[in-house]
Amino acid sequence: MKKFFNMLFSICFSLFIILGIIRFTVGFRQLYYFDINYLDIPKISSLSEDEIKANYDYLIDYNLNIKEEEFKLPTIQFSPQGKIHFEEVRDIFQGINKITLGLLAVCIVGVFIKIKNKQIDFLNKTSKLLLILPIIVLVPMLISFDKTFIIFHKLFFDNDYWIFDPSMDPVINILPQEFFFHAGVMIIILVLIFSLVTRILYKKLNKKYNSRRSIFHRTNYHW
Template sequence: MKYLHRLSGITTAFCLMIILFITSVEAVIYWTPGYFEQEYTKYNVLDRLPPMTMEDLLDVTSQMMDYLKGRRQDLHVITTMGGEQREFFNEREIAHMEDVQALFLKAIFIRRVCLGLSAVLLLFMAFTRAWMKRVLWPSLCAGTGLFFGAVTVLALVISANFTKYFVLFHHIFFTNDLWILNPDTDMLINIVPEGFFMDTAGRIALLFGFLSLLLFGICLALTMKHMKKERG
């Protein structure tokens, strides 16, 4: 039973870390006020597009982000460009964003599964109070440390050649080449250049790192407190 409790604790930690990572992604791209406007200004995105206003571009972006969360049925977004009404995204971009939406919704589903599994494992450990403090916090510490260590190594590897691993990411998660866009015909690649993805990845890494260290610190503090109480 002792080893089962430890496995449960480590599994809970892994689930919590996955939850924190997916939430960090959501927080950066959905909850950061003015983030897209800031990035569009930084990379002079409007200069890459047919004449349009920042207000219209942000409206397009808002509808695109709603689509990724399943709040819109399609990505046929009408806006004003070059003085005329037209669809912002073409068929190739829409097809690619359907794949992106599927990936995003899967991530949200995984987060829900992790939340449910964490709750079940914590309840299981709570019913065996003899091991609750002795195993739970050390196991959470171990699981959090292992997961964070692995992610840190992966982040360092990716940061050494972001472009290479950005392309590899697309090869792994997409089964077609719709993600290969042409800046002369496709608006999507112009509004989110590689620099945008680098900035976003950096923000996600910082937020995830902070939340992970906070979780680890809480687990470590409670572990040490319990050990001190047992010795005393």
């Protein structure tokens, strides 16, 4: 039973890190700002860079802010179906926010108890879990990002409103698929970094605690 709860906590801790990284990446506007020129979005969309940024910033604020408001892009027209889709996207991100906050509370208490009791194996398990996920996600992305992108939308949406008609929802022109690929790669890289960090932290703490135990045993032996 103890092993089960240890693994369960490691899963919760890993999930908290992953959701936190997703939240961070979505809010990391600099990636999109870089892609504006890198992907030549002004040419694709026939919009100025300032106009592109204004509409993209609105999308991010709309999805991440807790305060609910009516969806209305600053300068780009949208269809009723497009509006529904972005409302559904917002619901997903708000759900992620709530789950992340719940996991934060669990992780704060759990990490405090485990570190206090020198039970650090959860760091080792978390490191392994964070290593497995990128491999699972990266393989299908590299094989066919198009298919992965479609499967992702079919899993999270029960309609086809995510398939935009540029004439009805020109916002799709400022959201090229390559940008989502870059965001996915960023998430994977950050997850791998956290996997490495938790592994290093585990090794250092394990070495520290083992050293203390060794000193304690030698002291008792001399007595």
